[in-house]
Amino acid sequence: MRFTDSVAFVTGAASGMGLATAKALAAEGAIVYGADLSQEALEREFAQLPGAVPIALDIADSAAIDAAFETITAEHGKLRVLVNAAGVNAPHRAALDVLNAENEKVFNAIKKGERHNSVFIENTTDEDFDRVMRINVYGMFYTTRAAAPLLKANGKGAIINFSSAAAVTGVVMPPYYPASKAAVLGLTREAAAELAPFGITVNAIAPGAVDTPLFRQSDDEFIDFLIGMQPIRRAADPAEIAQTVLFMASDEGSYYTGQTWSPSGGLVMH
Template sequence: MKLEGRVAFVTGAASGIGQATALLLREEGMLVAAADLDKSRLKEALGGVEGVTVFPLDVSDSAAVNEAFAQVDRFHGRLDALVNAAGINAPTPEANQALVDANVRGLEAMKRGETPRFDFLEDTSDEDFRRTLEVNLFSQFYTLRAAAPIMKRTGGGSVVNVSSVAALIGAAMPLYYPASKAGVLGLTRAAAVELAPYGIRVNAIAPGAVDTPLMHQQPDEVVQFLLGLQKIPRLAAPEEIARTIVFLCADDTGGYYTGQTISPSGGTYM
């Protein structure tokens, strides 16, 4: 892959898929602007890596996103890749605990031979739904809008949006999550059509169960149940997903892909 000297912007870079992607892009020769809301974790993860600039950033704040990309433009004068890896499973600790409790109750019902029943629809507040879309979907619109003019001037580039296999299958969960991740796929396809004449490719990945801090917010028995739904019954390492992202970022491997959704999901989606 020929990425030496090019510039990438990676969100959600303090952990998981985002961190693994930032490190792998740097190994391939790219200069990386790494952004995350968690300032201390971001600096701990990537602050000492040569060629990586860290940006504490709330990706749901459009003005802050615009300023971050303006800084990258002023410093580097170009942008060749954007990876939107920032995302949340639940909007608050309380919402996450409610999800954990519901999943545990569902598993207990199944052990008794009963059909699990959930009330996610009725129990989701306007604010929880809105906040999840702000982080998981609106943010990708904000970064795309900020990145496009720089990439056009650069002469092209690659955008990879991180969605989820939850956008491709039906599963009992709070509706804000699959709704936000499915929105990413529509955003990806529309942007791919618009930006193709400028040499900008836009693709999405829809991972299954990945060994990240977000996954381990769930009890181990819930994780094991989810793995049992996959044909390949294990967690993916973040680095495995990162390699797919880097494949899409490079012209010599991903140059003929745009508007696509690739699902490294252990066979959950085929």
Template sequence: MRVDDAIAVVTGAASGMGLATAKTLTDAGATVYGIDLRREALDQEFTSLPRASGFAVDVSDSTAINEVFAQVEADHGKLDILVNAAGVSTPGEKQQAWVDGINDRMVSAAKTGETFHPEFLGGITDEDFDRVVATNLNGTFYTIRAARELLKRAGGGSIINFASVAGLIGLPMPAYYPASKAAIVGMTKAVAAELAPFDIRVNALAPAGVNTAMFNASGDDHVQALLALQPLKRVAETDELGHTVLFLASDASKHFTGQTLSPSGGALMV
């Protein structure tokens, strides 16, 4: 599959699934504008990518997002592909440590047969919830809104939003993450219906475990517990997700819109 001469914007592009997507798209012939909050990591990774430019921007800042798309407009006057891979699982390191502690107790209880009911709701502040939603959901909305006219000028295109299997099945975890990811699925459908007359396709990916630093942060025991939920007993590699994105970005998928594909090892079967 090729996307030669396509212009693409990828968020969360400095690591994980976003970086794998940026690499896959450039390998397939696209020019990529990468967005990530971490300037040093972005600069380091994008130095070796052909036809790639990096922008150190917080996706939850709509003004900064608009400026990136203004640059794309100035450079090319159009956009063909938008990939929203930026996301956080918790608001910060302190909250991640709290979640990891509960997950550790949950895994230990499962091993020993102890009864343990994880409780997250009481420990989530307004600020925690807002921060995750601002990045995962608002950031996705801001880029779609900024991209729509450039996609129309291209005569059509493809938007791929990263959701999560956590937004489609019930898992004990802080509610801000599955809430934001489930909302992305709903927004994907609404935007797909609105933009279909312009031949702009909008789809979502809802992966389960992917071999990224964010997924592995909670430790191997928790990873293994999550793998127990899926028939394929391994995590996905980031390049596998990159190639799924390439499929959705290319003409090979031009009759797909409003869909949520779940590369989840069978954790979700529909």
């Protein structure tokens, strides 16, 4: 097994791609510390994995992040893999409802041969923009900062940061999401350059449509429309994304750093 007795830290570990990644790492022998906002959510599936250590915290709370990594320092003194999978596409339920409603308007207009022009920029508040940036960018910086000494102590390591296809394509949506996910790419490249001398690789993953609970909040007809934008007309299973992450974290992927991988069914092509 590729990660026997190695220590990994995965954010967003209670569901979706974060949980799938935690499962893949555990199956390869890793001791996986999994962070998510809800202890109850972590207990449902993540906590049942062999070697799983659930940690309930707010990824945007730097003190909570530091405390979690202090625990890893005390218990192991090193880290092999950091996966930053936690993120949101809206700061709260009301904002998500607005986004879904606007998407439906766009879709219904297209069916009628018409056009609906959504207005997001003027309607985005300071508070909403700040909250998404704190989760999607600040939280990733906090974990990277806390993990760096432990990755160096390990002698080699890997960081995989979750971005989005929305960061590298033009998408009409609330600006905090593509802005935050594009910032992830800049953070990834800087960390890749700085940490390479220590045997640490840093890469980003920018998925397209993935069959997660969040993705399934829209109705089936609209989901089919989104998937139809991709050359490969299906949503990825979270386990497929996890296998990409596993490769990037492993010795087999050790010559890649500062890269953006986009398992997006061909939506993003470089």
